[in-house]
Amino acid sequence: MTDLFQAAKLEEDAPRPLADRLRPTRLDEIAGQDHLLGADGALTxxxxxxxxxxxxxxxxxGTGKTTVARxxxxxxxxxxxxISxxxxxxxxxxxxxxxxxxRRAAxxxxxxxxxxxxxxxxxxxxxxxxxxxxxxxxxxGATTENPSFELNAALLSRARVMTFKALDEAALEKLLARAEQAEGRPLPLDADARAALIAMSDGDGRAAxxxxxxxxxxAKPGETFDRAGLVEVTQRRAPIYDKAQEGHYNLISALHKSVRGSDPDAALYYLARMLVAGEDPLFLARRIVRMAVEDIxxxxxxALVVANAAKDAYDFLGSPEGELALAQALIYVATAPKSNAAYVAFQRARRLAVDKGSLMPPKIILNAPTKMMRxxxxxxxxxxxxxxxxxxxxxxxxxDSLKAQKLYRPVERGFEREIAKRLDYWERLRKERRDS
Structure with missing residues (x-):
C-alpha cells in the first residue's frame, strides 16, 4: 500500500507541517550548531x-539531531x-x-x-x-538525557558524544527568515511580538x-499581532522583557548568581521576573535544587532538603500558592553558607576516572561469593x-595501581567545618595505624 501511494506521488501532495517542509537538505543549512558543523566543527x-x-x-x-543524522x-x-x-x-x-x-554482505x-x-x-x-x-x-543514538547517567559505559566507550546546543536568538531568527521565504510572506508580528515568539520557543527550532x-x-488579511495578540493566538504566556530583550538564559543566570552571591533580595526579584513572564515554576524549582547541591x-x-520540599509543595499546591514555597526555598539557599567543595570534588573524580580508566578495586574490599573468587x-x-x-x-x-587521592576538600564554613575536623581526625588515626 505504501508503494502504491509513493508511485502515485500522493504523499508529496499530502499536507505537511512547516517544520517538516523546512527540514534542511544540506548540513550547511543546519542552524545553531556551528561548533559541530562549522568549517572546523567536530562533525565536519x-x-x-x-x-x-x-x-x-x-x-x-528541536536542535537538529535527527536531521543531522539523516x-x-x-x-x-x-x-x-x-528506529525509536x-x-x-x-x-x-x-x-x-x-x-x-x-547490506554489508552486498x-x-x-x-x-x-x-x-x-x-x-x-x-x-x-x-x-x-x-x-x-x-x-x-x-x-540521540538522547535528551545526560549520556553519562543513562547509557552503558560499554556503549559510551565505543561512541563519541556530540553535544547539540539549544538554538540561540540568532539561529531562531534565521529559521523564521527561512519560513518567511518559503511562505512568501512576512510573519504578521510587530518587533516586540517577534522577540516574544523567539523567547517562547526556548531554543527549540521545531517549536518556533x-x-x-x-x-x-x-491572522486575518492585513492583521499584525502585538505581544498581547500573540499570547491570545498561541494561548501561551509571553515572557515579559524590558527593551534590552534579555532572554530566558540571562534571567536564570542572574537568579543563580544572585543566590551564589548571597543576595536574597536580588534573587527574589529575578524569581518574580521569571514567574510573571510565564516561566515554568518547576523549571525554577529544579534550578533551586541545583543551587543547593552546586553552591551550598x-x-x-x-538546603537540599528544603529545595526538594519546595518542589514537592509546588507540585501539591500549584500556582499561585506553591510559588511562595519556591520563594521560601530561594531565600533559604541565598542566605545559607556557601561551598562548592562537593561539586569540585566530583569534577576531580570524573577527570580521574577518565584519565585512569577501568582500574580494578583492591581485592581486599571485593566480595567473594564463589569458591574460585575466594x-x-x-x-x-x-x-x-x-x-x-x-x-x-x-x-x-x-x-593498587593508584595511590590515595584527596578529592574532597571541605571549606571552613557552615557544617563543612565539622566535616573537615572529622576528616583530619580519621587521617591521624590512619597514620597512627599505618605506622604501628
Missing part, C-alpha cells in the same frame, strides 16, 4: 577524515535506518541487525539512527555492541516553526570497620 572534521564512527547526539529537542548518512553513502527506543524491542533490533548484515553500509536511545534498558543497549564492533552498523505556522493560520553542598546539607584472594584480609576501634579500620580502598 570527521566527515573530512572519512571516518565517522559511532556517535551519541546529546541535546534538547544528512550524515547521505554524506557518507550509508543507508539511513531510523520508545516503540522498538529486542525482536525489532534483531530484524534491523539482520538487514544491516545483508557491500553497502548502514547508519542506524536510534531516537531516545536512553529508553533502552541495559541488555538492549548491550545488543548494539557486536554490530558496532564488527562494523555492521554505524550507530548514531510550529508557533509561526499557528500565527499565519490565525555540605556547608548546609539541609581462592583468588577476593575479600581476603578485609577489616569490618564496625569491629575496629572508633569504627574506623583505616584500610586502603583505592586501586
Amino acid at each position: 572534521r570527521l566527515i573530512r577524515a572519512g571516518a565517522l564512527g559511532s556517535l551519541v547526539f546529546w541535546g534538547p529537542p 544528512l550524515l548518512a547521505h554524506e557518507t553513502n550509508l543507508v539511513f535506518v531510523q 527506543a520508545i516503540f522498538s524491542g529486542v525482536a525489532d533490533l534483531k530484524k534491523v541487525f539482520e538487514a544491516a548484515r545483508a 557491500g553497502q553500509g548502514t547508519l542506524l539512527f536510534v531516537d531516545e536511545i536512553h529508553r533502552f534498558n541495559r541488555a538492549q543497549q548491550d545488543s548494539f555492541l557486536p554490530v558496532m564492533e564488527d562494523g555492521t552498523v554505524t550507530l548514531i 516553526l510550529t508557533l509561526a505556522e499557528e500565527i499565519w493560520r490565525a 553542598g555540605l556547608a548546609d546539607p539541609q 581462592e583468588e584472594g577476593y575479600g581476603e584480609g578485609y577489616e569490618y570497620d564496625h569491629d575496629a576501634p572508633e569504627a574506623f579500620s583505616g584500610q586502603n580502598y583505592w586501586p
Whole structure:
C-alpha cells in the first residue's frame, strides 16, 4: 500500500507541517550548531577524515539531531535506518541487525539512527555492541538525557558524544527568515511580538516553526499581532522583557548568581521576573535544587532538603500558592553558607576516572561469593570497620595501581567545618595505624 501511494506521488501532495517542509537538505543549512558543523566543527572534521564512527547526539529537542543524522548518512553513502527506543524491542533490533548484515554482505553500509536511545534498558543497549564492533552498523543514538547517567559505559566507550546546543536568538531568527521565504510572506508580528515568539520557543527550532505556522493560520488579511495578540493566538504566556530583550538564559543566570552571591533580595526579584513572564515554576524549582547541591553542598546539607520540599509543595499546591514555597526555598539557599567543595570534588573524580580508566578495586574490599573468587584472594584480609576501634579500620580502598587521592576538600564554613575536623581526625588515626 505504501508503494502504491509513493508511485502515485500522493504523499508529496499530502499536507505537511512547516517544520517538516523546512527540514534542511544540506548540513550547511543546519542552524545553531556551528561548533559541530562549522568549517572546523567536530562533525565536519570527521566527515573530512572519512571516518565517522559511532556517535551519541546529546541535546534538547528541536536542535537538529535527527536531521543531522539523516544528512550524515547521505554524506557518507550509508543507508539511513531510523528506529525509536520508545516503540522498538529486542525482536525489532534483531530484524534491523539482520538487514544491516545483508547490506554489508552486498557491500553497502548502514547508519542506524536510534531516537531516545536512553529508553533502552541495559541488555538492549548491550545488543548494539557486536554490530558496532564488527562494523555492521554505524550507530548514531540521540538522547535528551545526560549520556553519562543513562547509557552503558560499554556503549559510551565505543561512541563519541556530540553535544547539540539549544538554538540561540540568532539561529531562531534565521529559521523564521527561512519560513518567511518559503511562505512568501512576512510573519504578521510587530518587533516586540517577534522577540516574544523567539523567547517562547526556548531554543527549540521545531517549536518556533510550529508557533509561526499557528500565527499565519490565525491572522486575518492585513492583521499584525502585538505581544498581547500573540499570547491570545498561541494561548501561551509571553515572557515579559524590558527593551534590552534579555532572554530566558540571562534571567536564570542572574537568579543563580544572585543566590551564589548571597543576595536574597536580588534573587527574589529575578524569581518574580521569571514567574510573571510565564516561566515554568518547576523549571525554577529544579534550578533551586541545583543551587543547593552546586553552591551550598555540605556547608548546609539541609538546603537540599528544603529545595526538594519546595518542589514537592509546588507540585501539591500549584500556582499561585506553591510559588511562595519556591520563594521560601530561594531565600533559604541565598542566605545559607556557601561551598562548592562537593561539586569540585566530583569534577576531580570524573577527570580521574577518565584519565585512569577501568582500574580494578583492591581485592581486599571485593566480595567473594564463589569458591574460585575466594581462592583468588577476593575479600581476603578485609577489616569490618564496625569491629575496629572508633569504627574506623583505616584500610586502603583505592586501586593498587593508584595511590590515595584527596578529592574532597571541605571549606571552613557552615557544617563543612565539622566535616573537615572529622576528616583530619580519621587521617591521624590512619597514620597512627599505618605506622604501628
